[in-house]
Amino acid sequence: MLIDSHCHIAGPEFVQDLEDVVDRARTAGLAGALVILAADDEPELKQAASVSARWDQVRFSIGIHPHAAGTFAPDPDEASRRVERAFEGQPLARAVGEIGLDYHYDFAPRDVQQLVFRSQIRLARRLRRPIVIHTREAEDDTFHILQEERAWDVGGVFHCFTGDREMAKRALDIGFYLSLAGIVTFSRAHELKEVARMAPIDRLLIETDSPFLAPVPHRGTRNEPAHVARVAEVVAELRGTTPEAIAAATGENFTRLFTP
Ligand SMILES: [Zn+2]
Ligand SMILES: [Zn+2]
Numbered sequence: 192m193l194i195d196s197h198c199h200i201a202g203p204e205f206v207q208d209l210e211d212v213v214d215r216a217r218t219a220g221l222a223g224a225l226v227i228l229a230a231d232d233e234p235e236l237k238q239a240a241s242v243s244a245r246w247d248q249v250r251f252s253i254g255i256h257p258h259a260a261g262t263f264a265p266d267p268d269e270a271s272r273r274v275e276r277a278f279e280g281q282p283l284a285r286a287v288g289e290i291g292l293d294y295h296y297d298f299a300p301r302d303v304q305q306l307v308f309r310s311q312i313r314l315a316r317r318l319r320r321p322i323v324i325h326t327r328e329a330e331d332d333t334f335h336i337l338q339e340e341r342a343w344d345v346g347g348v349f350h351c352f353t354g355d356r357e358m359a360k361r362a363l364d365i366g367f368y369l370s371l372a373g374i375v376t377f378s379r380a381h382e383l384k385e386v387a388r389m390a391p392i393d394r395l396l397i398e399t400d401s402p403f404l405a406p407v408p409h410r411g412t413r414n415e416p417a418h419v420a421r422v423a424e425v426v427a428e429l430r431g432t433t434p435e436a437i438a439a440a441t442g443e444n445f446t447r448l449f450t451p
Contacts, residue, residue, distance in 0.1 A: 192442030195224040195416040197398035201238040204402040219417035223248035230274040252286035260307040261299035267306035271314035285449045287315040288323025295327040312340040321347035359386045370396035373406030376425045397422045
């Protein structure tokens with residue numbers, strides 16, 4: 192049961208050929224996907240209906256990305272109200288995200304990113320839904336906030352995990368899952384390959400983050416859910432098992448977190 196646990200196929204990059212993208216995903220053996228929707232992106236929220244009409248096994252995660260947090264500087268809680276409204280309009284919504292902190296790009300002031308992140312964790316707790324975390328160069332603040340907001344009550348996943356073994360342990364210790372993306376296929380990703388080897392199999396997910404981050408040998412092209420098969424292959428190689436076993440385990444983890 193191969194599943195792409197994080198992709199943005201309701202975005203503008205896929206409007207033209209969504210049907211083909213879904214066909215290729217099915218042909219590659221995918222049983223489903225978690226499609227991320229930005230709560231402040233009306234066209235994407237609307238396009239979600241076309242996605243689920245073509246692929247009924249998808250589930251959605253809705254949030255305000257840290258890049259977009261700046262809009263909510265005057266009223267950070269407005270971010271979670273937007274997410275809540277979008278949730279009410281989307282029967283297949285199963286998680287809050289992606290949410291978090293991005294200090295690499297710093298598109299929004301850090302204090303605003305933090306408030307918007309906190310507000311959405313509180314919403315997730317109210318909705319009793321897991322969270323999908325985006326964190327980049329913000330490890331300590333991320334864990335500090337997860338701790339203060341008692342995020343383990345709902346749990347969730349560190350999407351596109353790129354941290355080291357120590358960070359992986361911190362995430363696992365508070366009950367979170369790690370999701371590996373195409374970066375694990377890059378030859379220079381030594382530390383991440385170590386994480387892929389040591390992480391408990393019942394806490395791993397795999398993803399594409401399409402349209403971003405195409406895995407080797409597709410680097411530089413638009414990524415799509417079918418390529419999650421390549422991530423499964425590489426993780427299987429690293430762990431000395433088969434892609435089928437990785438698909439089965441990560442599929443089971445996905446079901447536990449995000450379905451029915
Ligand atoms: Zn992200
Ligand atoms: Zn993403």
